[in-house]
Amino acid sequence: EVQLVESGGGLVQPGGSLRLSCAASGFTFSSYEMNWIRQAPGKGLEWVSYISSSGSTIYYADSVKGRFTVSRDNAKNSLYLQMNSLRAEDTAVYYCARVNLKRFVSYMDVWGKGTTVTVSS
Amino acid sequence: DIQMTQSPSSLSASVGDRVTITCRASQSISSYLNWYQQKPGKAPKLLIYAASSLQSGVPSRFSGSGSGTDFTLTISSLQPEDFATYYCQQSYSTLYSFGQGTKLEIK
Secondary structure, X not given: OOEEEEEOOEEXXXXXXXXXXXXXXXXXXXXXXXXXXXEOOOOOEEEEEEEOOOOOOEEEOOOOOOOEXXXXXXXXXXXXXXXXXXXXXXXXXXXXXXXXXXXXXXXXXXXXXXXXXXXXX | OOOXXXXXXXXXXXXXXXEEEEEEEXXXXXXXXXXXXXXXXXXXXXXXXXXXXXXXXXXXXEEEEEEOOEEEEEEOOOOHHHOOEEEEEEOOOOOOEEXXXXXXXXX
């Protein structure tokens, strides 16, 4: 079964750090680009970060640039999001999602169930 | 950055109704447009990719159309399980962006 499972969420104080993980199974992880998406309570979806299949190309939303770092370990079938200098507005459910490509259009066809990050004192 | 705007933000409809949701991009994105469905407490689910291609396993009552800046998601005959929030998302830019969502509620 194709699956993504996030972990590492929790309660952290403003200014603190957290590292999220996303474990992939059921597909050749090293062949796929990946995204992190988040959703603040009661709000819509916000794209956070992209990483290419090899990890050589990375992009971030302006809202997290300079504070978050995405990485992957293809040998461990895992995706990571290191979050530093956390703010209250980073409170959200964080999803990892697989990027697929057909007819030159990329889309996110597999999503994890999400992990919750709460930034509060 | 490409801004995505959905309308309406919320919609009340009845089982059996035909429903259309609109998504507009701030610049032309060709057909680089995807639609997702999200139910409360669940992860989003891909419905339509490349503006009009139905994802495997998604019922044929869902359809998508459009190109350039204007896109639509249509549900031909609403079923009880379709009441959810729908999001459009552009992948023309690698700085992906989503619409604000359309909440579809039971009338």
